[in-house]
Amino acid sequence: MTRAHLPGIVAMAAIVVTSNILVQFLFGQWLTWGAFTYPLAFLVTDLMNRIYGAGPARTVVFTGFLVGVFCSLVGTQIMGEFGPLVTLRIAIGSGVAFLTAQLLDVAIFSLLRRETWWKAPLASTLIGSSVDTVLFFSIAFSASLAWLEPANDTGWANEALPLLGIGPVVPLWVSLAIADWSVKLGLALIALIPFRLIVGHLDPRSVR
Template sequence: MLNTRLLPSLIVMIAIVVASNILVQYPFTPFGLGDILTWGAFSYPFSFLVTDLTNRWFGPLRTRLVVIAGFAVAVALSAWLSEPRIALASGLAFLSAQLLDVTVFNRLRASRSWWAAPLASSSIGSALDTTIFFSVAFAGSGLPWTTWALGDFSVKILVAGVSLIPYARLMNWVKPYAPVRA
């Protein structure tokens, strides 16, 4: 059962994924540079911030619950609000990348550097997410998905770095999760 304290994480996660699945269908062409990004590149990376903060506060088990529940609701909503292929690609990429993020973050959380766990887990998760999502969603479509993927990944890495600012400000609001030692 999902703890009510996890609801804010779940709601924000669902909102980010659904918005991103709608926004990924629209190219972003900055400064006339052509099709190098989609608008979804600017919203989705914040899902890693939500995952990392949830992991810090509630631990990996409860964070996986948020990821799985977010996955189920977001894919259902995305199938209704965007194209089914986008919803499928998003679901596969989201679940794989977020669960990897939880694992990497949890292994690095004891690092001396407060920023190592969120930066590494978000970067590694972003690489997996980008690879799965763009290849499933757009391969064979005739759209410039490889350039979108490269642009998207670049933005995800940039946002992973910038997200360290809110992470640093929010990470101490509640007592960090401490695993029980048997």
């Protein structure tokens, strides 16, 4: 790690902390405010990968993971209306999803880094975000994984309701996951703009 990597490390840590705070506040019926900040982690990872390479990008990912673990530990000690703000299942889901998705993002970006400038960040973010969503919501809320934390009642998340209020009947957590995934996909496209501007300023040759 060098001093040049510090902005990426600080940015990732700030995104993880902010997202862990904002996830406590609802945005509409299916989302939290954290859904709009967390996807920026993929932008930071991709910028680090493009400018400095896969090694520094992984360093930033592991920093974010450690910060996330710390936030989860703090959350388990804060009691909300229905118990701890962060349950064991949410902590496991968050950690596994973040680390798996971000490292997958780094690997895919590295494979595509010699392609047209937008292909690597778009493909890596879309795939990484999809994996992140599936892992987190299934680990944290799926009834089939209740054995991870038997004392934690996730019945509210498994209530059978129309998908996003209009589709077939599915567990509530599936609607939450799809809403979250949709935001990630939208932000993946929008993030190409700052990615292009930042990389174009710091390393113009890589976006020609």
